[in-house]
Amino acid sequence: MAQVHPLYLKGLICVSILLSLIPLWCLLVMTDDVQRRWQLSSHFFLLQGNLPRRSRLQALDGTRRGVDFPSLFTSSQTAPHCEPGQLLFILVTSAPGNSEPRQVIRRTWAAREGPTPYQWQSVFLVGQTADVGVTQEIQREQREFGDLLVGNYLDTYRNLTLKVMHGFKWVAERCQPSYILKTDDDCFVNTDRLPEFLQEHNTIKTGLYAGSLFPREKRQVIREPSSKWYVSRQDYLPAEYPPYASGVGYVLSLDAAQRILWAAERVHPIPVEDAYVGILAQEAGIRVKSSARFAKHNVRWRLCNYRYLMVIHHLSPQEQEVAKGNMLRARRACRGGLEVTKWK
Ligand SMILES: *[C@@H]1O[C@H](CO)[C@@H](O)[C@H](O)[C@H]1NC(C)=O
Numbered sequence: 001m002a003q004v005h006p007l008y009l010k011g012l013i014c015v016s017i018l019l020s021l022i023p024l025w026c027l028l029v030m031t032d033d034v035q036r037r038w039q040l041s042s043h044f045f046l047l048q049g050n051l052p053r054r055s056r057l058q059a060l061d062g063t064r065r066g067v068d069f070p071s072l073f074t075s076s077q078t079a080p081h082c083e084p085g086q087l088l089f090i091l092v093t094s095a096p097g098n099s100e101p102r103q104v105i106r107r108t109w110a111a112r113e114g115p116t117p118y119q120w121q122s123v124f125l126v127g128q129t130a131d132v133g134v135t136q137e138i139q140r141e142q143r144e145f146g147d148l149l150v151g152n153y154l155d156t157y158r159n160l161t162l163k164v165m166h167g168f169k170w171v172a173e174r175c176q177p178s179y180i181l182k183t184d185d186d187c188f189v190n191t192d193r194l195p196e197f198l199q200e201h202n203t204i205k206t207g208l209y210a211g212s213l214f215p216r217e218k219r220q221v222i223r224e225p226s227s228k229w230y231v232s233r234q235d236y237l238p239a240e241y242p243p244y245a246s247g248v249g250y251v252l253s254l255d256a257a258q259r260i261l262w263a264a265e266r267v268h269p270i271p272v273e274d275a276y277v278g279i280l281a282q283e284a285g286i287r288v289k290s291s292a293r294f295a296k297h298n299v300r301w302r303l304c305n306y307r308y309l310m311v312i313h314h315l316s317p318q319e320q321e322v323a324k325g326n327m328l329r330a331r332r333a334c335r336g337g338l339e340v341t342k343w344k
Pocket of ligand 1: 152153154156158
């Protein structure tokens with residue numbers, strides 16, 4: 001019987017251990033990018049206990065990526081001017097053809113009433129349209145007012161998410177205000193109170209995401225393909241959205257917006273803009289704050305409610321004029337009462 005020298009056996013064991021370690025080492029050092037290019041499936045990641053935990057919403061196979069930010073920017077349109085470091089930046093989603101609501105907003109809540117110690121600015125977010133007449137009107141408005149941020153996406157309801165992501169990216173990179181308000185062109189914004197409130201009373205300086213929340217029943221994902229809010233299981237698997245603020249109006253601190261934008265690089269967008277922001281906030285570890293200062297309905301608010309409310313939804317152009325008048329009158333008429341200084 002042939003005798004194997006003990007030293008030779010030890011060497012053989014060492015070499016085979018080393019060889020078996022190579023594939024494991026490869027898996028551990030591979031970057032995300034390589035993994036994606038190689039289209040590795042998700043069970044591979046079970047081996048990587050020491051790498052950051054991946055969310056079930058993140059792209060693993062390279063086909064369901066996050067928002068493609070560079071594609072949203074266009075070089076052919078001039079962007080609005082903004083002073084860096086303002087207190088508040090208001091982003092207003094607007095359809096290209098909505099010249100009238102924009103015009104009304106410019107002369108109501110977006111108009112500055114005398115000097116103010118609080119620096120704020122508002123900009124309308126619009127996309128591309130095939131209508132030549134509307135495109136010319138957009139260009140005319142931009143020359144006259146310079147308050148349109150035109151993005152490189154087709155302006156449709158189901159592209160609203162891209163519109164808002166483009167707006168956030170632009171404002172977070174170029175203007176860097178302390179706070180961002182996202183709202184819509186059928187909403188009233190209390191520009192007499194909101195900047196002052198943020199500066200003087202808000203105590204949540206970082207990780208702020210505040211707005212009007214939906215009850216749980218209204219957070220069910222709609223799987224009916226004919227619905228305006230339809231989302232497929234491929235795009236978003238859970239049956240219910242995490243808590244999120246209505247797109248009517250929500251306020252983000254700059255750091256919250258930046259963290260939401262980072263999450264958007266990885267999480268596949270869904271067409272429901274406000275729910276998507278809620279998903280991103282959850283991914284980024286930001287808790288949404290519920291506030292009654294954002295009103296989804298325009299009921300007959302009493303005059304002194306205009307000292308409390310920050311955003312009111314569903315106003316006609318005539319109602320915008322009335323609301324503006326109330327905002328200014330409330331400033332003088334409602335001084336006697338105690339001001340509420342909390343978000344709630
Ligand atoms: C969204 O915009 C992109 C880029 O312009 C366009 O290709 C796409 O058809 C639009 N999607 C919808 C649902 O309108």
